[in-house]
Amino acid sequence: MTGSLYKWSIERYHTAIAAGVFDDQSVELLQGDLVDMAPEGTAHAAFSSDAADYLRRLLGDRAQIRDAKPVTLPNASEPQPDLAIVKPLGSVYRSHYPYPEDIFWVIEYAQSTLAKDLGQKQQIYAAAGIQEYWVVNLQDFHLRVFRDLQTEQYATDLTLTQGTIAPLAFPEIAVEVPRLFS
Numbered sequence: 001m002t003g004s005l006y007k008w009s010i011e012r013y014h015t016a017i018a019a020g021v022f023d024d025q026s027v028e029l030l031q032g033d034l035v036d037m038a039p040e041g042t043a044h045a046a047f048s049s050d051a052a053d054y055l056r057r058l059l060g061d062r063a064q065i066r067d068a069k070p071v072t073l074p075n076a077s078e079p080q081p082d083l084a085i086v087k088p089l090g091s092v093y094r095s096h097y098p099y100p101e102d103i104f105w106v107i108e109y110a111q112s113t114l115a116k117d118l119g120q121k122q123q124i125y126a127a128a129g130i131q132e133y134w135v136v137n138l139q140d141f142h143l144r145v146f147r148d149l150q151t152e153q154y155a156t157d158l159t160l161t162q163g164t165i166a167p168l169a170f171p172e173i174a175v176e177v178p179r180l181f182s
Contacts, residue, residue, distance in 0.1 A: 007032035010078055030124060032076035038112050040068075043138060048082040048109045051136070051180050055085065058173050063104055064088040071106070072097045073128035079121060083107040085167070104169035105132035107180075111139055118144070127152045132168045134180075141181050 008016075013029045016022060026037040052065045059065070066084040073079070078097065085105050086098040106125055110117040117135050125133045126149060133154065135144040142161045146154035147168055158165075164174040 005033070007076065008034060010072060010076060013078060028070070028080050029076065029078040030120060037080065041111060044082075044109050044111055047136065047138065047181055048107075051107065051109075052083055054179050055083070055175070058175065059085070059170065061088060062170065066098070070097045071103060072099055073124060074100070075124060075127050077124050077128070079124065081106040081121075082109045085169075100128045100130055103130055105134065105167055106130055107134040107136065109136045109138060114139060122146060122154070126154050136180050138181065143177050143180055 008029055009032070010029065013034075026039075027034045028037055029035075048067065052067050055063075055065050063085050064087070066086055068080050068082055069084065070078045070080050071084050071086075083106070084098060084103055085107070087102045087104070089098075089102060108117040108121060114135075114137060122133060122135075126146070129149065129152075131147065131149060133146040135146075136142075137144060142159055143165070145158040145160065145165060146156065147158075148155040160177045162177055164176050166173055167175065
């Protein structure tokens with residue numbers, strides 16, 4: 001006898017969350033699968049928190065920085081990126097998480113989750129139409145920038161350790177790369 005894995009819809013996932021099914025578990029929905037979230041190490045927590053504060057200062061009221069909060073994507077995914085830089089829609093986010101059209105870019109901090117963040121999550125964000133995706137590699141201390149979507153894949157993959165980068169959504173902003181991991 002063969003079986004198949006049960007795939008979760010976003011609606012059923014939300015119903016389970018509301019019922020308290022996952023109250024004692026840290027999970028996220030990726031392509032219809034429930035995936036355990038790795039515990040956040042101290043370096044990961046410190047760097048991502050510092051980066052959020054830094055980006056808030058740079059962007060002011062042009063964007064909202066959401067720390068480790070879900071985003072709802074059309075491919076049965078509701079990941080919880082370390083930082084989602086989204087449109088400042090205020091009370092709209094009381095009724096739903098940001099959708100792809102609300103997201104300027106997403107940043108993941110990766111140490112133990114590097115393979116997942118550079119593989120499955122990169123594919124999920126690209127397929128959802130997220131224009132820019134950054135991965136801060138805490139193993140080698142560099143920034144990977146994925147942008148220029150073409151057929152649900154990022155055509156550009158930059159690795160940076162120094163200098164500045166301007167997010168696509170805010171070309172007038174210069175993000176100092178070392179500030180993201182030092």
